[in-house]
Amino acid sequence: MSRPKVILQVTASIDGRISLMPNTTMFSPIDESLKPFTISDKDWKYFDEKVKSLHKIDCYLEGSNMLVAENDKLRELPEFPGDTKNLYKDYLPESIVRREGRSTWTSVVDGRGRFRNGYKAYQDNPESYMLHLTSHSAPAEYLAFLQREEIPYLVSGKEKVDLVEAFNKLYKVLNVRCILTSSGGKFAGALIRENLLDEINILFNPAVYGGFQTPTLFNSPDINPPHILPNQLRYIESLVLESGCIWLRYEVIKN
Incomplete structure (x- = not known):
């Protein structure tokens, strides 16, 4: 498996x-x-x-609807001015992946880029760190925001997160x-x-x-x-x- x-x-x-x-x-x-x-x-x-x-x-994983209601007003983010191509690649900073003391991930499936509060999880649990599972339909400004905040993410699926691909990456890339x-x-x-x-x-x-x-x-x-x-x-x-x-x-x- x-x-x-x-x-x-x-x-x-x-x-x-x-x-x-x-x-x-x-x-x-x-x-x-x-x-x-x-x-x-x-x-x-x-x-x-x-x-x-x-x-x-x-890995502790939640759907975005657990965290953000459909009628919630989303935090406005600045438009990303540059080439967005690299934003839609997996973002896994080595400093986070190999962070001393980190043994788990706290993760959200957020294909539309709605969870925007910058939460990193380690504040509540030093043994964990936030990881977003997102898709190619997520707004560029959301992905740029995650990179500025140094919050790792994996990209899969065109219109929504491809859970099969995302879980495969979690297994093979992050050893979950x-x-x-x-x-x-x-x-x-x-x-x-x-x-x-x-x-x-x-x-x-x-x-x-x-x-x-x-x-x-x-x-x-x-x-x-x-x-x-x-x-x-x-x-x-x-x-x-x-x-x-x-x-x-x-x-x-x-x-």
């Missing part, structure tokens, strides 16, 4: 909703009236520590062997449809959220036999917590 192992770790309501409302991110404030319907910090910490203890993770993501919705849907997901860990919250537009565990193209088929899973283990939350762990059987 010339790609890293990919582990999904996500929380969801019993009806499979991964957020309370549409168009929210991990940074969105939660109304006090909704907090009783969310998973407790104690349960999340237990789930998080258990999943991480099962794998030697060297295990990816953990907590992004459900469109990103998890893309992973499952591309046969890139190896293990699923879901912590189900004993609550029903409902909603017509609220994202679900796997938002993906509809089944279209024989081209797009469902994925079968192989049961590994499960656990019921005192709160009534249920942790389910499955291996994904490849199509």
